[in-house]
Structure formats: structure tokens, C-alpha cells
Amino acid sequence: FDLPKMMGQANNEQTILQCVQQIGPSVGAQKMLTWEFQHxxxxxMSGVYITWRSPQAKDDCFRVGSNSKCFCGHLFTSHEKKLTAKKTSTQCQKCDCKHFQFVPRRPEEVGMWWLPRRKGFNINTWRxxxxxxxxxxxxxxxxPMNCKKCGCYSFQSDFCxxxxxxxxxxxxxxxxTERERQVQGKPIRQEFLPLAQNPEIQRETMKKLGIDGRSAEQRFLDELEEEKRQAQEEQTHSSLGIPLKSGQKELVLNPHKGGSVPQVSVIIDKSKNYNPKQDVKRPEKSIQLMNKNLKK
Ligand SMILES: [Zn+2]
Ligand SMILES: [Zn+2]
Ligand SMILES: [Zn+2]
Ligand SMILES: [Zn+2]
Ligand SMILES: [Zn+2]
Known part of the structure; x- marks a missing residue:
């Protein structure tokens, strides 16, 4: 399912929507989206907006942050971040790179969605x-970012x-800074989040990516709560309309036999080990003869 090539008409929101379509099949799209949200x-949080942009672009091409890679091959996190009003210093602490320069990390970021599915493809060696x-x-x-391997004078990308x-x-x-963006009418804060123009898709996407603001613990508790709620919806009354207390469930004996065989419905305590051979007369188990009712 190749996506149509976009000729200069695309913007970040469209790029992100393209990623959303790929979330299911593509690990890369999932990663890209997670990074965009995270950045x-x-x-x-920091008040410093880092983006990758070209003069022709209608908006920011990529949101840059802790997961972004620099042209020098080191992550953003390996670079110094001294950002003052007068000067930005982003020297690399692992090599002699003087300024952090965003470079795409994955083939999906340059539109090569098909590449990771190709046999023998290795994301760890792709550059x-x-x-x-x-x-x-x-x-x-x-x-001038000249090549160390050949006479190439300056890096010229073979991708768009x-x-x-x-x-x-x-x-x-x-x-x-936030102020600088505000003055230029560029999106900040909530507006800077991916898919800000499509709140419903944004909510669903964040949920899918597990980044909807809930902690892992909260997600787990919510899931338990949801399971509980579903279980309660399943059976609140016995087939005779008798309300079941929490922890009770109905056990139907001889179901659907019809005719002369009586159908017996037993309400049992789910938490206790129910063993009819040993203890049928325990008071907390009420027994109803269903055929009694059927004769009415
Ligand atoms: Zn661009
Ligand atoms: Zn660098
Ligand atoms: Zn470096
Ligand atoms: Zn070269
Ligand atoms: Zn080159």
C-alpha cells in the first residue's frame, strides 16, 4: 500500500496523519509519532521549541527533542544545551561537532515506508x-560537511x-522560545502537539501509543476497573430475576434439555471453592427449581 508522493503540498499535520494510517503495520510510524508527541x-515543559524547518515549509517539518539524532551521529541528549537569549550553544560532548543539526533517524522519516519491510533491512545500520x-x-x-570517504565537498541529501x-x-x-514563536503566530503549547487540528484522532492516537498522560500504574488500574465494570454488566440478575450480590454467579444445571428434565439454577459464591458433592446444604447457596416457575 504505497502512499502517494507528496509534492511540496504537505505539511506536518498531513505527515502525522500519514503516520497514523501506518501505526498498525509500521513500528517506524509508531516511533515517529511517539517522538513527535514527546518532543x-x-x-x-522547557519553554524552548526546537524544530527542523525549511524556508519553503508552511510549518515545522519535525519536532526535535531527546530522541532526535544529530548529523554527527550522536543523539540530541549528548549535546550541550546552553540556551540563552543571545546565544545557543549545542556542542556535542562525544565528538567535535559544534552545533546540533537534526538528521532523519529512520527511513520512514524520509518517506521510505516500504524499506523496513524489505528482507535483510537493518534499522541499526541504516543512515x-x-x-x-x-x-x-x-x-x-x-x-562545509565534506565527505571523509570521497571527494564530495558538502553533504547533499539523496532524500527529501x-x-x-x-x-x-x-x-x-x-x-x-515560546515568546518568539508567539510573536510570529507559530503554534505553542497544546497547539504545538501533533494533530492539534484533529482532536478526536489525536485522542485516539495518544491512547494507542500509550502516551495519553496516564502513568503505567494508572493505566493498569483503569483496565482493572474496566474489567470489573464489564463483569458486572454481564450478570447482575439471575435468569429468574433475582439480584446477584457481587461475587455471586449463576450456575445453570441441565440447561436447554426441555421436556421433563427440570432446569436448575444455582447461585454460587464465586470466591469460594464450590464443590457440590461435599457441601450442598451450605446456607449461602440458594437453590431454585426452575421448573416450578415454568409451570406458572
Ligand atoms: Zn522539510
Ligand atoms: Zn552533533
Ligand atoms: Zn557528536
Ligand atoms: Zn562521499
Ligand atoms: Zn557526500
Whole structure:
């Protein structure tokens, strides 16, 4: 199920919707979406909005954050984050990369949805690459980002951005404060969350991804509560209309035999080990002869 190629008309919201369609079959889409939501939440909490964007893009191409990878091959978390009003310092602590520069981490981020399904594909070795056929990690992290393996003078992506259809080199990683974005009319806070324009799909998606704000413990408790509720809905009265107390259930003997065989309905205590051979006369088990009722 190949998706139509988008020619410059796409924006982030459409990209995300495309991901939502892929959630079921694609681990990559799930990851991408989770990262987008997580990075939006990080931005709201820190007040610093980090995005990847090209001048041609209508909005932010990617939300950048702790899961994002830098051109140098190291994660965002390995970079220094000194963000003052005057200067952004994002030097890498693992190599001599001077500035964090977002680079796609997965083939899905450059629209190659089919690639991970190909036999022999390995996500751990896949890297976004240059037209010289060498990966971003094989290029020097600082300008002019020349190739270490061939005479290529500067990294030129052999892929296009999923959001704006432009090349990697058309983009920049932007660090903005909430105020700076507000002044420019760019989305902030709740509006910055993926699918903000489609609240229903957003809610469902967050639920599916397990990022709807509930803790793992709360999710577990909610599930228990839900199971309990369903169990109660199942049987609140015996087939004769006698209300069942919690922990009781109805046991129908000789069901659907009809004719002369009496149908017997027994209400038993679910929590106790019910063994009729031993203890039929215990008071908490009420026995009703159903055929009595049927004769009325
Ligand atoms: Zn770096
Ligand atoms: Zn680095
Ligand atoms: Zn190159
Ligand atoms: Zn090269
Ligand atoms: Zn873009």
C-alpha cells in the first residue's frame, strides 16, 4: 500500500496523519509519532521549541527533542544545551561537532515506508545518506560537511523531507522560545502537539501509543476497573430475576434439555471453592427449581 508522493503540498499535520494510517503495520510510524508527541511535550515543559524547518515549509517539518539524532551521529541528549537569549550553544560532548543539526533517524522519516519491510533491512545500520552514497556519519559534522570517504565537498541529501519535500541542506534546526514563536503566530503549547487540528484522532492516537498522560500504574488500574465494570454488566440478575450480590454467579444445571428434565439454577459464591458433592446444604447457596416457575 504505497502512499502517494507528496509534492511540496504537505505539511506536518498531513505527515502525522500519514503516520497514523501506518501505526498498525509500521513500528517506524509508531516511533515517529511517539517522538513527535514527546518532543512537543518537552518543548512545552522547557519553554524552548526546537524544530527542523525549511524556508519553503508552511510549518515545522519535525519536532526535535531527546530522541532526535544529530548529523554527527550522536543523539540530541549528548549535546550541550546552553540556551540563552543571545546565544545557543549545542556542542556535542562525544565528538567535535559544534552545533546540533537534526538528521532523519529512520527511513520512514524520509518517506521510505516500504524499506523496513524489505528482507535483510537493518534499522541499526541504516543512515540517511548523501548523493555521494556515503552516510551523514561519513561526512564531517562541521561546515562545509565534506565527505571523509570521497571527494564530495558538502553533504547533499539523496532524500527529501517528508514534511516539505525539500532537501536536507535546505533545512535548519531552529531553537525558539515560546515568546518568539508567539510573536510570529507559530503554534505553542497544546497547539504545538501533533494533530492539534484533529482532536478526536489525536485522542485516539495518544491512547494507542500509550502516551495519553496516564502513568503505567494508572493505566493498569483503569483496565482493572474496566474489567470489573464489564463483569458486572454481564450478570447482575439471575435468569429468574433475582439480584446477584457481587461475587455471586449463576450456575445453570441441565440447561436447554426441555421436556421433563427440570432446569436448575444455582447461585454460587464465586470466591469460594464450590464443590457440590461435599457441601450442598451450605446456607449461602440458594437453590431454585426452575421448573416450578415454568409451570406458572
Ligand atoms: Zn552533533
Ligand atoms: Zn557528536
Ligand atoms: Zn557526500
Ligand atoms: Zn562521499
Ligand atoms: Zn522539510
Amino acid at each position: 512537543a511535550q518537552e518543548a512545552e 540517511a545518506s548523501c548523493q555521494c552514497k556515503h552516510s551523514h556519519e561519513e561526512h564531517k559534522p562541521n561546515r 523531507c517528508l514534511g516539505c519535500d525539500q532537501k536536507f541542506e535546505e533545512h535548519e534546526t531552529l531553537f525558539e
